[in-house]
Amino acid sequence: MPEFKRPHALCDVPLHYCPGCTHGIIHRLVAEVIDEMGIEGDTIGVCPVGCSVMAYDYFNCDMLEASHGRSPAVATGVKRANPDKFVFTYQGDGDLAAIGTAETVHAATRGENITVIFVNNTTYGMTGGQMAPTTLPGQITQTTPYGRNTSVEGFPVKMCEMLSQLDGVALAERVTVIDPKSVMTAKKAIRKGFEFQKNKQGFSIIEVLSTCPTNWGKTPIEALQRLKDEMIPYYPLGVYKEGAVR
Amino acid sequence: MTNDILLAGFGGQGILFIGKMLAYLGLYGEKQVSWLPSYGPEMRGGTCNCSVCVSDDPIGSPLVLEPDNLLVMNTPSYDKFIGSVKSGGNCFIDSTLIEAVCDRADISCFYVPATRLANENDLHGMANVILLGKMIKETGMADEAVIEKTVKKVVPPKKAHLIDANLKALKIGMSQ
Amino acid sequence: MSELTLMKGNEALAEAAIRAGCKCFFGYPITPQTEISAYLSKRMPKVGGVFLQAESEVAAINMVYGCAGSGIRCMTSSSSPGISLKTEGISYIAGADLPCVIINVQRGGPGLGGIQPSQADYWQVTRALGHGDFHVLVFAPSTVQEMADTVTKAFDLADKYRMPAVILADGLLGQMMEPVAFDENAEIKLSDASNKPWAATGHGNKRKHNIINSLYLQAAELEEKVRARFERYEQVKANETMAECYKTEDADIVVAAYGSTARLAKSAVELARKEGIKAGVFRPITLWPYPVKEINEACKNAKKALTVEMSMGQMVDDVKLALNCRIPVEFFGRTGGVIPGPAEILNKIKEMIGGDK
Structure with missing residues (x-):
């Protein structure tokens, strides 16, 4: 029976995330995959601006902190210089799907051989809960106090659906981490992303639907329920694209 | 001793190419040289000119505003630059394309029907080189060995079959 | 040295960058720096280097950030409006103490300006090539040979002081041809990350993890970082003027x-x-x-x-x-x-x- 302990690829430091936020679980899954593949020494991570801005203190591999939205470009620079190393980005929805859309789309269409962990919690957590590109129609945020009105603010971006249309994408999968079963599926997807990278198959993105109890104004349990009831119907889980690009 | 040269015509007439030829003639003649294109958004068909400086001393301004030698291949360039030639300087004119006759008494003008000569000698598109040949002859800026070395250098390898044609065009120009 | 050959300033600079060990180039098209990209797109694959045309100047400079962060000599080039777009990234590069070389073949401004030679970016490059307290090394070549020579110097000093270096050229220097010589016998050796123990190259299970970062949320810590950088700038001022x-x-x-x-x-x-x-x-x-x-x-x-x-x-x-x-x-x-x-x-x-x- 394996002992349950902290993965080596996760540093032994307290995380700053709010109670009930699922960043901690997602960090752990990435670290477990790095451990299981034995690639910590060959892995370079790029973290974003957003709640996970300090992920460089949490992952035990070499890390770079990118400016807002530019992680895929930074990761491209790292990967082109070190094609045999594992390079991943860890980004939130504002970072990846608003300010960094161009970098995301072009890294994807180039088939940049990196793995993107995309954490979608439908809000800008770090700055206090403003509307995100993925905020659901009707969702109340600090900057949509009457609920997101699609005739004013437009519609949410569905990144996996969008990116799955690109030839350079080897894997686009949406997962979540709200119960043991979904956690196991999420881990498998992350592992797949790193395996695809190992086989030089191209760009992989794993979108993880995540909670933000603090800015949603909910308890952790209510937040998980909201994710299940409201987010999953709009952002269906599953594999949007999987296949050898190269 | 400095020789400031201005070459002008339409884009596509090979103005920049003969500029490069001139610069290499200078370089292989052990002079200091510079080559500066005037560039605009238009690549073909627009006006095009090129400054070449050949000097015994390091070149200061690579931009030729008052040429010792002017070579022109269209009327707009002739009109624009003929007044800027230094007193005592030379102007080389493709008289097939430019009807004007210069009334300046302080410069020497050489009228060469370069385009017609090119067509008559099966050297289509080489009026520029013919006119350059005339400039080389009148200024005595290069000997035969340097000319041959230059042509071999500036004609790109995939157009090597044009080396002889270029040498022929230069000779026709030099015999005018 | 090789036989003198005529090259455009932009091309001489590009060739010199490769000879200085520049392994990766990230660019985005803009006049009048075009020949740098064109030259490197031809040459880089032949020497085992990387040429990548980015989706924007913003992406290009961030690719430089990533590449420089993993200890590899790299470069980007642009002209005035494109440099403005890069300033965010340059600030991060300076804040993370990364060496790289940035080329600005200046054109007229402000705004879209024109495409003819200009020197109107002097204030920008010497005063504020991005937000925050920092400097970049700035070289101003005046001949085609110097376009080549200053690139080597720029890479060396960028590495020595761990800071970005800019070559401030202009359309005239970039487009003109003059004789230039390179050492033909010199072996082309593209850079690796050896000698850069701080680089994020993968720790190989041999050291603690390296972090490339410009974020310091404690004011005193950030002040200390900036002060240390400015002490380095004093050494640069004392030793590197030309x-x-x-x-x-x-x-x-x-x-x-x-x-x-x-x-x-x-x-x-x-x-x-x-x-x-x-x-x-x-x-x-x-x-x-x-x-x-x-x-x-x-x-x-x-x-x-x-x-x-x-x-x-x-x-x-x-x-x-x-x-x-x-x-x-x-x-x-x-x-x-x-x-x-x-x-x-x-x-x-x-x-x-x-x-x-």
């Missing part, structure tokens, strides 16, 4: 000019000397750090100084600061892509000398 003096020894009037304008100034000084005016040229090769000692030496006998630029007057501030108002400093310039002719510069020199009599 300048050329031309006929300044006996000059009554010294013309200060950099880059291609310095060539025009030299021509003007030659004309002035023919008329019996004792004029000379002071040409800073590093614009940051500014060669303060050198300009004071060049102006030791001068009664007046004239700064000539292809702008409305930007470097003139540094000339005044460096000379500390010891002698009058005047300015002459053309802007918008208009190149000041030697005759116009001579007129200004004569006007200033005439005012003396």
Whole structure:
């Protein structure tokens, strides 16, 4: 029976995330995959601006902190210089799907051989809960106090659906981490992303639907329920694209 | 001793190419040289000119505003630059394309029907080189060995079959 | 050295970058730096390097951030409007103490401006190439050979001081051809991350993890980081200034000019000397750090100084600061892509000398 302990690829430091936020679980899954593949020494991570801005203190591999939205470009620079190393980005929805859309789309269409962990919690957590590109129609945020009105603010971006249309994408999968079963599926997807990278198959993105109890104004349990009831119907889980690009 | 040269015509007439030829003639003649294109958004068909400086001393301004030698291949360039030639300087004119006759008494003008000569000698598109040949002859800026070395250098390898044609065009120009 | 061959400034710079070990180039098309990208797209694959055309200048500079962060010599190039887009990334690169080389083949501005040569980005590059307290090394070549030579220097000093280095050229230098020589026997050896123990290359289970970062949320910690960087800048100022003096020894009037304008100034000084005016040229090769000692030496006998630029007057501030108002400093310039002719510069020199009599 394996002992349950902290993965080596996760540093032994307290995380700053709010109670009930699922960043901690997602960090752990990435670290477990790095451990299981034995690639910590060959892995370079790029973290974003957003709640996970300090992920460089949490992952035990070499890390770079990118400016807002530019992680895929930074990761491209790292990967082109070190094609045999594992390079991943860890980004939130504002970072990846608003300010960094161009970098995301072009890294994807180039088939940049990196793995993107995309954490979608439908809000800008770090700055206090403003509307995100993925905020659901009707969702109340600090900057949509009457609920997101699609005739004013437009519609949410569905990144996996969008990116799955690109030839350079080897894997686009949406997962979540709200119960043991979904956690196991999420881990498998992350592992797949790193395996695809190992086989030089191209760009992989794993979108993880995540909670933000603090800015949603909910308890952790209510937040998980909201994710299940409201987010999953709009952002269906599953594999949007999987296949050898190269 | 400095020789400031201005070459002008339409884009596509090979103005920049003969500029490069001139610069290499200078370089292989052990002079200091510079080559500066005037560039605009238009690549073909627009006006095009090129400054070449050949000097015994390091070149200061690579931009030729008052040429010792002017070579022109269209009327707009002739009109624009003929007044800027230094007193005592030379102007080389493709008289097939430019009807004007210069009334300046302080410069020497050489009228060469370069385009017609090119067509008559099966050297289509080489009026520029013919006119350059005339400039080389009148200024005595290069000997035969340097000319041959230059042509071999500036004609790109995939157009090597044009080396002889270029040498022929230069000779026709030099015999005018 | 190889046989002298004619190359455009942009091409000579690109070739020199490869010879300096630049392994990766990230760019985005813009006139008049185009030949740099075109040249490297041909050459990089042949020497085992990387050429990548990014989706924007913003992406390109962030690719440089990633590549430099993993310890590899890399470069980007652009022209004025594109450099403005890169400033965010340059600030992060400076804040993370990363070495890289950035080329600005200047064109007229502001806004889309024009595509003719200009020197209107002097303030931007020497004062604020991005937000925050930092400097970048700035080199201003004035010949095609120097376009090549300063690139090598820029890579070396960027590595030595762990800071970005900029080559501030302009459309005239980039597009003109002059003879240039490279050492043909020199082996082309693209850089690796050895000698950069700080780089994020994968720790190989041999050391603690490296972090490339510019975020310090504790004010005191950030202050300490910035102060340490500024101590390094003092060393740069003390040791790395470069300048050329031309006929300044006996000059009554010294013309200060950099880059291609310095060539025009030299021509003007030659004309002035023919008329019996004792004029000379002071040409800073590093614009940051500014060669303060050198300009004071060049102006030791001068009664007046004239700064000539292809702008409305930007470097003139540094000339005044460096000379500390010891002698009058005047300015002459053309802007918008208009190149000041030697005759116009001579007129200004004569006007200033005439005012003396």
